[in-house]
Amino acid sequence: MRSDMDRRTFVGVAGGAIASAFLAGCAGQEGAPAADQASAGIDYMALVNKQHQLPDGWEDAVEIVHLVNSEEWDVDVEAKAYEAYLALKEELEGDGVFVDLDSAYRSVAAQQEIVEDFTEKYGEEYVKLYVAVPGYSEHHTGLALDLFLIIDGKGVYYNEDMVKYPEIWEKIHARLADHGFILRYLPGKKIETGYSYEPWHIRYIDDVEAARKIMSEGITFERYLGELDPSIADCKVDYGTSGLYAEADMDSALDAILREFGTWTGCAMKRLAFAGDEACDADELAYVNELREAKMPDVDAFDQAIVFECTFHTPSAAEAEGTAWEPDADYDGWTWHLGRTGADGAWQLMTWGY
Numbered sequence: 001m002r003s004d005m006d007r008r009t010f011v012g013v014a015g016g017a018i019a020s021a022f023l024a025g026c027a028g029q030e031g032a033p034a035a036d037q038a039s040a041g042i043d044y045m046a047l048v049n050k051q052h053q054l055p056d057g058w059e060d061a062v063e064i065v066h067l068v069n070s071e072e073w074d075v076d077v078e079a080k081a082y083e084a085y086l087a088l089k090e091e092l093e094g095d096g097v098f099v100d101l102d103s104a105y106r107s108v109a110a111q112q113e114i115v116e117d118f119t120e121k122y123g124e125e126y127v128k129l130y131v132a133v134p135g136y137s138e139h140h141t142g143l144a145l146d147l148f149l150i151i152d153g154k155g156v157y158y159n160e161d162m163v164k165y166p167e168i169w170e171k172i173h174a175r176l177a178d179h180g181f182i183l184r185y186l187p188g189k190k191i192e193t194g195y196s197y198e199p200w201h202i203r204y205i206d207d208v209e210a211a212r213k214i215m216s217e218g219i220t221f222e223r224y225l226g227e228l229d230p231s232i233a234d235c236k237v238d239y240g241t242s243g244l245y246a247e248a249d250m251d252s253a254l255d256a257i258l259r260e261f262g263t264w265t266g267c268a269m270k271r272l273a274f275a276g277d278e279a280c281d282a283d284e285l286a287y288v289n290e291l292r293e294a295k296m297p298d299v300d301a302f303d304q305a306i307v308f309e310c311t312f313h314t315p316s317a318a319e320a321e322g323t324a325w326e327p328d329a330d331y332d333g334w335t336w337h338l339g340r341t342g343a344d345g346a347w348q349l350m351t352w353g354y
């Protein structure tokens with residue numbers, strides 16, 4: 001919930017959906033859970049992402065506490081994660097850093113309502129790009145916490161404002177592991193986590209040693225658990241430097257590339273690199289628009305183009321049989337060409353190859 005629009009929608013739908021969970025927890029921030037309160041029968045190390053669904057029975061087993069934050073928003077969070085959060089928050093105050101909880105637990109039903117509401121308001125394309133599929137959001141676990149900052153006594157909770165304080169986030173991230181939390185969506189790791197950098201989204205894993213390892217090595221939870229898809233597990237992403245595109249713009253282009261690449265059975269991406277601003281010039285834009293006219297004449301003319309280069313490895317001889325691939329080889333210097341209409345539009349993959 002990092003925009004007013006999101007928050008209103010959420011509070012609106014959450015009221016009824018989570019009412020029963022309120023009864024199980026405490027009312028108000030003073031009513032902190034008892035020290036030994038935890039959710040029996042949930043796996044605190046469970047992986048929930050765009051490929052891994054919330055485990056069966058989770059919502060029945062998870063112990064949720066309810067609180068009202070400093071902005072008077074309702075927040076629900078798993079009991080043990082909340083206890084750990086309170087200790088983290090207190091320690092941070094010693095560093096002169098003040099945080100609060102924006103949102104944590106979100107039921108599958110509440111997410112379904114968000115999808116329906118946003119589809120009606122902003123259309124299917126927007127929802128596909130920006131809203132988690134019900135059942136596949138880490139917030140369903142109650143263990144994912146979105147923080148916001150309190151600076152000079154004032155809440156700072158919009159994404160675009162929060163990212164202006166990297167030195168404060170650094171202090172926060174440095175304290176996470178000691179309390180069993182990890183930073184979940186690392187910069188430059190969208191191809192592993194499915195999300196661009198979110199300094200505010202932390203995840204409780206209830207294992208200080210594991211958290212220390214993950215945080216000190218700077219690895220994703222997916223990599224730590226060995227759950228990365230082999231087609232991208234060894235891929236290095238090079239965002240280069242760009243005056244045209246931010247990392248999040250490139251991430252959404254990488255999404256489109258990897259959606260296609262994911263269908264190339266047995267191939268493994270080794271390197272994906274932004275081809276540079278000069279490769280995304282007027283000639284390139286004219287090129288992708290020419291392809292768009294041929295492939296998708298109903299789509300509005302692109303006003304932005306982006307190009308990536310890559311190296312990938314082809315499947316073994318047995319796996320490559322019947323394909324055009326030279327088996328077990330590195331294909332270097334392939335390029336991917338995409339265009340989009342407006343900075344909020346979805347990148348469309350127009351062509352790829354040598």
Ligand SMILES: [Zn+2]
Nearest residue numbers: 144145146201
């Ligand atoms: Zn989050």
